[in-house]
Amino acid sequence: MKQYWNIKAKYSGMMLFFRLGDFYELFGEDAVKAATVLEVVLTQRAGIPMCGVPCHSVNSYIRKLITKGFKVAICEQLEEFGNAKGIIKRGVTKVLTPGTILEDTLLESKENNFLMSVILDDNTASATFAAADISTGEFFVSETILKSIEAEVSKYNPGELIISTGNMQNKQISDFKAKLKIPISDIDNSFFDIEKAQNIIEELFGISAVKKFGLNKKEVVCACGALLAYIKEMQPQSVSIFSEIKYVRNSDFMYLDIVAIKNLELLNSMTSGKTENSLLSVIDSTKTPMGARTIRQWLIKPLLDISKIENRQNVVRFFIKNPNVRKEIIEKLKTVSDIERITARVSSGSANPKDLTALKNSLKTINNISEIIKSADELDFNIPKNTQITNKISSYLSDEPPVSLKGGNVIKNGFNAELDELRKISTDAKVYISNLEAKERVASGINNLKIGYTSVFGYYIEISKSNVASSPKHYVRKQTVTSGERYITEELKILEDKILSAQEKTLRLESSIFNNLIQEISVFTADILKTSQIISEIDIFCGFAENAIEYNYVCPKISEGRELSIKDGRHPVVERILRSGEFTANDITFDENSKIMILTGPNMSGKSTYLRQIALIVIMAQIGSFVPSQSAEIGLVDKIFTRIGAGDNLAGGESTFMLEMSETANILNQYTQRSLIILDEVGRGTSTYDGMSIAWAIIEFFADDKRKANAGAKILFVTHYFELTKLSETLKGVVNYSIDVKEWNGDVIFLHKIVKGSADKSYGIHVAKIAGMPHQVIERAYKILSRLGEKAIKSSKYDESPQIEFFCATQQQVLTELKNIDINALSPIETFNILKNWKERYK
Numbered sequence: 001m002k003q004y005w006n007i008k009a010k011y012s013g014m015m016l017f018f019r020l021g022d023f024y025e026l027f028g029e030d031a032v033k034a035a036t037v038l039e040v041v042l043t044q045r046a047g048i049p050m051c052g053v054p055c056h057s058v059n060s061y062i063r064k065l066i067t068k069g070f071k072v073a074i075c076e077q078l079e080e081f082g083n084a085k086g087i088i089k090r091g092v093t094k095v096l097t098p099g100t101i102l103e104d105t106l107l108e109s110k111e112n113n114f115l116m117s118v119i120l121d122d123n124t125a126s127a128t129f130a131a132a133d134i135s136t137g138e139f140f141v142s143e144t145i146l147k148s149i150e151a152e153v154s155k156y157n158p159g160e161l162i163i164s165t166g167n168m169q170n171k172q173i174s175d176f177k178a179k180l181k182i183p184i185s186d187i188d189n190s191f192f193d194i195e196k197a198q199n200i201i202e203e204l205f206g207i208s209a210v211k212k213f214g215l216n217k218k219e220v221v222c223a224c225g226a227l228l229a230y231i232k233e234m235q236p237q238s239v240s241i242f243s244e245i246k247y248v249r250n251s252d253f254m255y256l257d258i259v260a261i262k263n264l265e266l267l268n269s270m271t272s273g274k275t276e277n278s279l280l281s282v283i284d285s286t287k288t289p290m291g292a293r294t295i296r297q298w299l300i301k302p303l304l305d306i307s308k309i310e311n312r313q314n315v316v317r318f319f320i321k322n323p324n325v326r327k328e329i330i331e332k333l334k335t336v337s338d339i340e341r342i343t344a345r346v347s348s349g350s351a352n353p354k355d356l357t358a359l360k361n362s363l364k365t366i367n368n369i370s371e372i373i374k375s376a377d378e379l380d381f382n383i384p385k386n387t388q389i390t391n392k393i394s395s396y397l398s399d400e401p402p403v404s405l406k407g408g409n410v411i412k413n414g415f416n417a418e419l420d421e422l423r424k425i426s427t428d429a430k431v432y433i434s435n436l437e438a439k440e441r442v443a444s445g446i447n448n449l450k451i452g453y454t455s456v457f458g459y460y461i462e463i464s465k466s467n468v469a470s471s472p473k474h475y476v477r478k479q480t481v482t483s484g485e486r487y488i489t490e491e492l493k494i495l496e497d498k499i500l501s502a503q504e505k506t507l508r509l510e511s512s513i514f515n516n517l518i519q520e521i522s523v524f525t526a527d528i529l530k531t532s533q534i535i536s537e538i539d540i541f542c543g544f545a546e547n548a549i550e551y552n553y554v555c556p557k558i559s560e561g562r563e564l565s566i567k568d569g570r571h572p573v574v575e576r577i578l579r580s581g582e583f584t585a586n587d588i589t590f591d592e593n594s595k596i597m598i599l600t601g602p603n604m605s606g607k608s609t610y611l612r613q614i615a616l617i618v619i620m621a622q623i624g625s626f627v628p629s630q631s632a633e634i635g636l637v638d639k640i641f642t643r644i645g646a647g648d649n650l651a652g653g654e655s656t657f658m659l660e661m662s663e664t665a666n667i668l669n670q671y672t673q674r675s676l677i678i679l680d681e682v683g684r685g686t687s688t689y690d691g692m693s694i695a696w697a698i699i700e701f702f703a704d705d706k707r708k709a710n711a712g713a714k715i716l717f718v719t720h721y722f723e724l725t726k727l728s729e730t731l732k733g734v735v736n737y738s739i740d741v742k743e744w745n746g747d748v749i750f751l752h753k754i755v756k757g758s759a760d761k762s763y764g765i766h767v768a769k770i771a772g773m774p775h776q777v778i779e780r781a782y783k784i785l786s787r788l789g790e791k792a793i794k795s796s797k798y799d800e801s802p803q804i805e806f807f808c809a810t811q812q813q814v815l816t817e818l819k820n821i822d823i824n825a826l827s828p829i830e831t832f833n834i835l836k837n838w839k840e841r842y843k
């Protein structure tokens, strides 16, 4: 245990996996924590808590710990059991932190694994952040306002975060940490030191790097330097993967905050939390892992530059018009491996022979793709040639090398004379062995004598039990086995030494030649990463073209104007979930006279679907994809805001209504005249009159033309407050729409069609019926609704039918209370007050 504690002292902040034979053991506090997370049995050794996991399945356990934010240090046995004198030598060979892993088995192939550094500055209310992925070589740095930092960090979805908190208050820091739910590593603030940062950047990228990459501000340099310093400490070899730092100007991309990304289900579905049924899942038809990672980044960074969007559209159009070219490229892409991550392993020295073969084959395929691309005048992709790399790998490696160097036969015959000689010795010696076996059989007269080999005892002559008595005198007995006795002889020993030493030398030489190859390949890192980036884009474009053809998408026209007009738009995800032809397409137009759209309609009629579909079409258009509609003209949208549903943030200490209001306030404070704003039932989280008043005031605020800076934003407002539809009579630019419903034979049919004008009913009880509410409750509810309606209408003060959708959710409680009320005896005002009271209590 002394050896354990000595090593543990150096890796105190990490879970130490201590190799003992076929197991990795954890002790003390590590064991207590790990036993719970890994769900393994906690035992004891000399009173110290202990738990262990088998070596062959260690990766799955490490993955569990890493995803929970733990850091892991792997301590290996550094010598063979038989060779050790005293306690076996052990040492940490690998350190894994959530943001600095390279192992393929621990990484998601379709997602980046960023490590991020953040500098928060309360004085300037700004934040600087850098994100680097050592498994792909991407390195970005950017700045934002303090308020937006959580959104920016969330977009990168980093595995791990390091923070410099400068002049922030402890409370602000802990709030920030609590909101993010990302593993944050405590590091010394000296990591963010400017001098240190400058040195490390220049050491890696050259003396003028800071200027070359446009890192003009101190904080920007510090954020990058801190990341590099941390990576150097955790994975020293890996820093060489980076060939540049990209300064990202947020103003080049559409602003999408975390709320919008979540509400619009861009990356994950809100119900499952998984990619399935998200926008990503329907637009991603990529064939390579690099393409899949890139499209994810594109999706949360729609472009604001029309010419860049049009360039993307042109490539998609080309692939649509040239199906043979597209299909040929797609077939080839299917065989391209993750060259980005292989390159990362090359840079860190952990690539294996199979990796290099995969790299060679992929680059050859990419060369073929490059030839196809070059023959098309319309396409302009400059894919590096990479022939030096493929030639090198071909000349070094055998055609089908094993995964591990230990397997031998990695380096090609004829590549190195010494290696060929050693291989000849061991092959010849094997022939000698079989000759010797034949010779000994004759000499001893034992026909079933055989020569065998084990890794523990080496070569031996085995004689079966029945012949042991006739074994020659000069045989030295080595081992008794059930079938007989095993011996060695002087001659066999000499042969064995020759074979084993030749094999050992062969492996050593192969390994050193392989390492040379790795070094020679790592010189081309930047070229391979550039190739990978271009191939990702081609992969995405081919996928966009495939989607456009299969799902009938059209090329949207993007303009600098403020209008937005979509004809027969469809929700890209919902239309795929429904059966073909079941989705009802809908139009939308925003222009001078129609800027604020108030949408009323029954529950379940498709309001939320419609809202989201507009935003999704805009996002698809601005990433360069074609869109699900008959036609679309889109004036560039700079920000999309959403306030949808009543998602609780109880963990963040906010009630449902508080969250609703703070999200809405955020929108009102940040939108511009180019923004698209989606508000779904704002105000429903409080009492009817408070909610309605707030909603009313918000619409007036948007419609106020005097606030020129913001006039013109496109607003979609879904509400159940029918009263709000009256605003179209007094406010310019406010237009009412509703969703068409057909009543037929006492039943209600949702047509999902958007029509001009406002809705007059909620059909809440009908929805309750579809939901399987007992017949008796539904009948009763209809009766009550009609009586309450009549009473309210008769009242001169209350000219709107009271809404009782709440009835569906609270029917049990309401029914109980109804038993004690004589409805016929109530005055309209009493009826209304009762309803108001119920709604407040049961909301």
Ligand SMILES: Nc1ncnc2c1ncn2[C@@H]1O[C@H](COP(=O)(O)OP(=O)(O)OP(=O)(O)O)[C@@H](O)[C@H]1O
Binding pocket: 574, 578, 582, 583, 584, 585, 601, 602, 603, 604, 605, 606, 607, 608, 609, 610, 752, 753
């Ligand atoms: N345009 C459409 N065509 C066909 N089916 C649709 C369409 N829009 C929505 N639907 C179907 O109707 C269901 C309900 O839609 P949605 O959630 O948008 O209704 P809603 O009006 O927002 O309801 P609520 O007011 O209760 O939140 C969807 O799950 C979908 O299956």
